[in-house]
Amino acid sequence: MASTTSSPPVQDYHEEEEEDDDDDDEDDQEPFPSDGSDEARLQAVLRRLTVEEVRIRVLDVEIRGCSRTRRASVEAAVGPELARAATVRDLVRAAAAAGDRLRRLGAFDTVSITLDAAPPGLPGDKAVIVLVDVAEARGRAAGELGIFANTGTRSCSVEGSVKLKNLFGYCETLDASVDLGLDQTAELSTGVAIPRIGAIPTPLVARMSFLSEDWLKSSLKEHLMGLSVGLLSTMNHNLAYNLSWRTITDRSQTSSNSIMGQLGHSLLSSIKYTYKVDQRDSSIRPTRGFAFLFSSQVGGLAPESKNARYVRQELDLRVALPLGVLNGALNAGMAAGIIHPLARGSMMGSKSPLSEQFYLGGNRSLMCRLGGPSSLLGFKKRGLGLTDLQTCIPKNSENGASTSPELDTVGSDIALTAFADLSFDIPLKPLRELGIHGHAFVSAGNLAKLAEPDLRKFPLTEFLQTFRSSAGFGVVVPTTLFRIEVNYCRILKQFDHDMGKTGIQFNFSST
Numbered sequence: 078m079a080s081t082t083s084s085p086p087v088q089d090y091h092e093e094e095e096e097d098d099d100d101d102d103e104d105d106q107e108p109f110p111s112d113g114s115d116e117a118r119l120q121a122v123l124r125r126l127t128v129e130e131v132r133i134r135v136l137d138v139e140i141r142g143c144s145r146t147r148r149a150s151v152e153a154a155v156g157p158e159l160a161r162a163a164t165v166r167d168l169v170r171a172a173a174a175a176g177d178r179l180r181r182l183g184a185f186d187t188v189s190i191t192l193d194a195a196p197p198g199l200p201g202d203k204a205v206i207v208l209v210d211v212a213e214a215r216g217r218a219a220g221e222l223g224i225f226a227n228t229g230t231r232s233c234s235v236e237g238s239v240k241l242k243n244l245f246g247y248c249e250t251l252d253a254s255v256d257l258g259l260d261q262t263a264e265l266s267t268g269v270a271i272p273r274i275g276a277i278p279t280p281l282v283a284r285m286s287f288l289s290e291d292w293l294k295s296s297l298k299e300h301l302m303g304l305s306v307g308l309l310s311t312m313n314h315n316l317a318y319n320l321s322w323r324t325i326t327d328r329s330q331t332s333s334n335s336i337m338g339q340l341g342h343s344l345l346s347s348i349k350y351t352y353k354v355d356q357r358d359s360s361i362r363p364t365r366g367f368a369f370l371f372s373s374q375v376g377g378l379a380p381e382s383k384n385a386r387y388v389r390q391e392l393d394l395r396v397a398l399p400l401g402v403l404n405g406a407l408n409a410g411m412a413a414g415i416i417h418p419l420a421r422g423s424m425m426g427s428k429s430p431l432s433e434q435f436y437l438g439g440n441r442s443l444m445c446r447l448g449g450p451s452s453l454l455g456f457k458k459r460g461l462g463l464t465d466l467q468t469c470i471p472k473n474s475e476n477g478a479s480t481s482p483e484l485d486t487v488g489s490d491i492a493l494t495a496f497a498d499l500s501f502d503i504p505l506k507p508l509r510e511l512g513i514h515g516h517a518f519v520s521a522g523n524l525a526k527l528a529e530p531d532l533r534k535f536p537l538t539e540f541l542q543t544f545r546s547s548a549g550f551g552v553v554v555p556t557t558l559f560r561i562e563v564n565y566c567r568i569l570k571q572f573d574h575d576m577g578k579t580g581i582q583f584n585f586s587s588t
Contacts, residue, residue: 131165134204136195142211146184147246151211154178154272159190159207168192172207179211182272184248187212214242248272263289282307282317297336300324301432303345315351320344320379323432336487339431346379347433353447360445361555362500362514363397364406370394370447376433377419386419387429391449404514405501410443412450416490417527434488437461437522437545438576442560442586443496450492453522454584455547455566460576461524491535494522500553512555516562519569521546546570547577560586 138159140151156178158171172190179188188211195204238254249271256264268284288301303321310316323343327336350373357366370393377386395410416429435449438456453461500516502509523544527535551564562584568577 132163132203133165133168135160135162135168136204136206138207138209140209140211142185142213144213145246146211146213146243146248150182150246150248150272151179151209154182155209168205168207175209179209182248183250184214184243185211186214262291263287280307280310282310298326298328299432300326308348313352313354315353317349317351319347319349323430325431336431343430344379345376345430345432347374347376348378349374355447357395357397361560362406362512362553363395363408363444364404364500365397365399367397368393368395368447370449372449374433375419376429387416387433388419389416389429389433390414393447393449395447400501403501403504405499408444408498408500409496411495412493414449414492415527429490431488434490435492435524436488437492437494437524440582440584442562442584443498443518443520445560445586450494450522452496452520453494453545453547454518454520454549454564455568455577455579455582456545456571457576457578461545461571489524490527491525491540492522493540494520496520503552514553515550516553517548517550518564519546519548543572544570545572545575545577549582 138155140148140155143151155175156171159168159175162168162171176188176190179185189209191208191210193206193208195206238252241251243249244251249269251267251269253267254265256262264286265288266284266286268282271281282305284305286301286303286305288299288303290299291297301321301323303319305317305319308316308318321344323345325336325340325343327340351370352372353368353370355366355368357363357368370391372389372391374389375386376389391412391414393410393412395408398407400406414435416434418429435451436459437451437453438460439452439458441452443452443454496518498516498518500514503513503515508514521544523540525535525540546569547566548569549564549566551562554561554563564582564584565580566582567579571577
């Protein structure tokens, strides 16, 4: 945003000051450059106007360029500070803040705020008119469809998303996404986000979702319908309320004791606060900066819930350092999470919902979105960590013989992951122009249960010694909505019942 002042009023201010000042004061004033450059003279005048307390009066604030965007939405983003400015310094600061708010609406390609002299004959000294010019974004709709095959998990998924921007003129964003997996996993979601409604600074954010999933290495099937409503949203802070209806069924009726108590229907209610700072130059391929996320969620708020009230806290930290060779950068990150019951006494019987517990593994990229511990490349989804024997062993229907015992994957109360990623350009010009680059990585993580409510009794040494780890390299293909990776992963350390495999793995993450 650039705030400029038309030359006629600027020249008038300068001439009035010269008439009012004494001859002795004229020696102390900053002279104009002697090279005769109009640009240099204008810069010198602007410096004096912003440094000194030059009085000014704003007659009107005109908004131009809105065709489908409602004027009330733009006026709410501009705010009243421009019209109330009493000095040039205040006006410049208010214009900078208003331009930043307009850009964050995401509905305009360009935003320009300029000053113009008031029409002659109007009363008032040093009166100006503020012109707010916006150019609305051309594309209203954007979408993407992709098919992702994962040779490591022998699975395939179809993902698609559609976004509609400023369809009704409120600078709103309507989006819908679908994720269909051949492993009988389906996730549908739709949401709306309106940056500002009238003079209310908090955006309106609401989202509905549906999830149907077969749990890997388990006989469980989960259905989840949820609603999330934003209560407070600013640049760094977010407060949301989540309500969902969950159903977990066991088709084989052989669930372990850890899972048996959570079968059936349940109503999940929680409120979540998130603090986020992201100073990276890019979320797809960061080369410098840092990012930090902290979230705290209080769950079990629904009346007569079968789950005890609990606190779920997550921490995610990322750092990107440029290397100066082949556009290379070193990214490092650490994420941790813990679930602790609010009820006093023993941890036994104070179980958090299975969907809120921590699991590691899957095909999500290490980069991009912040969100706590989850990714560990080379391992299947929910493919490592804690397991529990099923209650009974079904018999083979043909010969009546008992099969080998199966295991249920159970979540954990504490999780910790870390990674390092080295990205670099591939020395082929066509690939560089498309943003395709290479990277090498190493990742590690672990899960554990909290057997004691006192965290001082947690076996930290044993927890650190049982870390799983993997390393590898691959090629990254950035797109508009996804970061796609084709990686060769090598498992460095795993234990019995972990499902990690050395080989080719496709990883992806939304931006």
